[in-house]
Amino acid sequence: MMDQRPNSVAQAKAAGRSDLLLVADMVDHDSRVLDLGCGDGALLRLLADTRNVDARGLEISQRGVNDCVAKGLSVIQGDADTDLADYPDDAFDYVILSQTIQATRHPRLVLEQMLRIGRRAIVSFPNFGHWKVRLEIGVHGRMPVSGNLPFSWYETPNIHFCTIRDFLTLVTEMDAKVERAIVLDQSGTPMRTGASSWMWNLLGEQAVIMLRR
Amino acid sequence: MHTASLNGHRSEADAPTSLVVTFPADRPLITDAGGTVSPLTVAYQTYGTLNADRSNAILVCHALTGDQHVANVHPVTGKPGWWRAMVGPGKPIDTDRFFVICSNVVGGCLGSTGPASINPATSKVFGLDLPVITIRDMVRAQSMLIDHLGIDTLFCVAGGSMGGMQVLQWAALYPDRVFSAMPIATGARHSSQNIAFHEVGRQAIMADPDWRAGRYLEEGTRPEKGLSVARMAAHITYLSDQALHAKFGRKLQDRAAPTFSFDADFQIESYLRYQGRSFVERFDANSYLYMTRAMDYFDLAADYGGSLAQAFKGTRTRFCVASFTSDWLFPTSASRAIVHALNAGSASVSFVEIETDKGHDAFLLDIPDLLATSHGFITAMARARGLA
Numbered sequence: 123m124m125d126q127r128p129n130s131v132a133q134a135k136a137a138g139r140s141d142l143l144l145v146a147d148m149v150d151h152d153s154r155v156l157d158l159g160c161g162d163g164a165l166l167r168l169l170a171d172t173r174n175v176d177a178r179g180l181e182i183s184q185r186g187v188n189d190c191v192a193k194g195l196s197v198i199q200g201d202a203d204t205d206l207a208d209y210p211d212d213a214f215d216y217v218i219l220s221q222t223i224q225a226t227r228h229p230r231l232v233l234e235q236m237l238r239i240g241r242r243a244i245v246s247f248p249n250f251g252h253w254k255v256r257l258e259i260g261v262h263g264r265m266p267v268s269g270n271l272p273f274s275w276y277e278t279p280n281i282h283f284c285t286i287r288d289f290l291t292l293v294t295e296m297d298a299k300v301e302r303a304i305v306l307d308q309s310g311t312p313m314r315t316g317a318s319s320w321m322w323n324l325l326g327e328q329a330v331i332m333l334r335r
Numbered sequence: 336m337h338t339a340s341l342n343g344h345r346s347e348a349d350a351p352t353s354l355v356v357t358f359p360a361d362r363p364l365i366t367d368a369g370g371t372v373s374p375l376t377v378a379y380q381t382y383g384t385l386n387a388d389r390s391n392a393i394l395v396c397h398a399l400t401g402d403q404h405v406a407n408v409h410p411v412t413g414k415p416g417w418w419r420a421m422v423g424p425g426k427p428i429d430t431d432r433f434f435v436i437c438s439n440v441v442g443g444c445l446g447s448t449g450p451a452s453i454n455p456a457t458s459k460v461f462g463l464d465l466p467v468i469t470i471r472d473m474v475r476a477q478s479m480l481i482d483h484l485g486i487d488t489l490f491c492v493a494g495g496s497m498g499g500m501q502v503l504q505w506a507a508l509y510p511d512r513v514f515s516a517m518p519i520a521t522g523a524r525h526s527s528q529n530i531a532f533h534e535v536g537r538q539a540i541m542a543d544p545d546w547r548a549g550r551y552l553e554e555g556t557r558p559e560k561g562l563s564v565a566r567m568a569a570h571i572t573y574l575s576d577q578a579l580h581a582k583f584g585r586k587l588q589d590r591a592a593p594t595f596s597f598d599a600d601f602q603i604e605s606y607l608r609y610q611g612r613s614f615v616e617r618f619d620a621n622s623y624l625y626m627t628r629a630m631d632y633f634d635l636a637a638d639y640g641g642s643l644a645q646a647f648k649g650t651r652t653r654f655c656v657a658s659f660t661s662d663w664l665f666p667t668s669a670s671r672a673i674v675h676a677l678n679a680g681s682a683s684v685s686f687v688e689i690e691t692d693k694g695h696d697a698f699l700l701d702i703p704d705l706l707a708t709s710h711g712f713i714t715a716m717a718r719a720r721g722l723a
Binding site: 176191195197 | 678684
């Protein structure tokens with residue numbers, strides 16, 4: 123197992139998923155984690171290798187589940203929009219939604235469930251308020267397509283985009299508290315914490331936000 | 336041919352062509368129904384080699400009409416083992432790496448004590464004198480076999496359908512003896528609809544005049560018509576409408592036009608009649624009554640105050656649950672109920688719903704997604720167990 127540690131970290135870096143490393147950093151050692159939309163299990167692997175967590179996943183695609191099971195990860199095929207109701211209260215220390223909230227049908231309900239099932243909820247998402255997105259819509263009048271948002275409007279699984287400001291407004295409405303927030307700029311580097319939320323919303327490409335009730 | 340197969344069948348019940356262990360009278364099986372099976376005989380097969388620290392044993396549990404011949408040529412039918420897709424050299428349950436055990440369940444008819452066995456107390460066939468057997472009784476008998484083989488903890492217990500019920504029962508009854516578990520296409524209880532189908536089958540058998548109130552083996556008759564009808568009805572539930580339609584549609588059998596009679600005009604009719612006939616060759620009607628009853632009575636949550644989660648509370652067994660989209664006997668919802676209970680009990684569980692039109696029978700077939708999932712799970716579990 124030890125030899126896989128640098129491996130999963132290096133893989134996350136190579137895949138341009140510095141957000142995964144940030145998420146992992148927010149998680150305490152030896153805790154219990156549920157990762158929603160866990161894909162091929164990169165974050166679960168990373169958490170198991172570097173934080174010794176008891177990591178579980180929920181993934182909608184057969185391929186993703188097979189990849190995870192083959193890696194020895196505990197993953198359930200299912201849909202975050204419908205299946206979270208079955209989990210008991212406070213079953214996990216952290217429930218993570220990494221780059222998936224924009225693909226859920228009912229983001230608010232998913233967040234409610236996350237805060238019920240877990241002591242903390244960690245959400246990472248692409249910021250639709252980023253200046254390039256604004257430029258694409260505002261100047262060119264087109265829906266943005268980029269490396270981060272690679273789909274055309276008619277085929278995207280992403281149906282509920284939000285900006286960092288939108289997200290924080292929802293958090294306030296839900297009576298949840300932001301415990302930590304990290305915003306990554308275009309190069310994947312965390313912006314300095316002193317930056318105003320206006321700057322975050324304009325220059326941040328991704329946000330990683332930890333919530334609690 | 337008829338008599339030959341009958342005789343062949345009898346000898347498999349009394350003197351099976353597999354390994355056999357008989358537990359003496361001081362080691363009886365006390366059944367859930369309050370009966371005693373003693374001496375208890377368990378017929379079984381093994382494949383591969385038990386390692387030095389006895390940590391690489393996989394117990395395979397068979398389904399309703401299966402038996403211990405999981406990965407070898409069947410002594411009665413001459414066909415390959417029933418789980419040849421899953422068990423064998425290089426297969427997901429790799430007999431080159433693991434010591435694989437499969438026993439004929441108690442109540443069966445291929446050598447373990449069942450209604451077709453000779454009752455040593457009377458020197459006659461048991462018939463219905465055998466106490467009603469439950470899934471838990473089957474598992475208790477298997478645990479006696481596992482003890483006999485000197486194995487403390489099973490690396491994995493795997494099985495589909497009724498075999499999956501045994502897997503769940505094993506995990507609930509002996510959590511410390513099951514490192515990992517693969518219940519496939521199964522449920523933690525038999526549904527009302529499933530009990531209903533089984534009752535149709537049992538009534539067909541018992542309505543056959545040749546059944547003779549269960550004493551047909553002594554009277555030299557066999558309720559072949561009844562058993563065949565039972566199998567036909569059950570067989571439909573193992574398939575899916577889609578698969579049946581793709582295979583048979585409304586195609587006619589060996590004729591250009593319907594005969595307007597009650598012959599087997601349609602191919603599906605011939606197919607079912609064939610399935611019924613060939614089943615009669617290898618299976619005992621009373622055993623079918625016992626097996627179906629065992630499944631009907633299975634309700635794991637009921638044994639734990641109505642809470643399935645309680646059955647698995649605090650378990651360290653790692654589970655891999657699989658269901659099939661077109662299975663209407665044990666639909667995905669039945670597997671999800673298991674997964675939810677395991678989640679609520681904080682168990683380590685993986686779950687896949689595999690897309691296929693093959694229906695319930697898919698667990699027996701060469702379904703790539705099932706084999707890939709199983710292979711991945713077992714390989715990962717072997718690493719976790721230090722067997723890699």
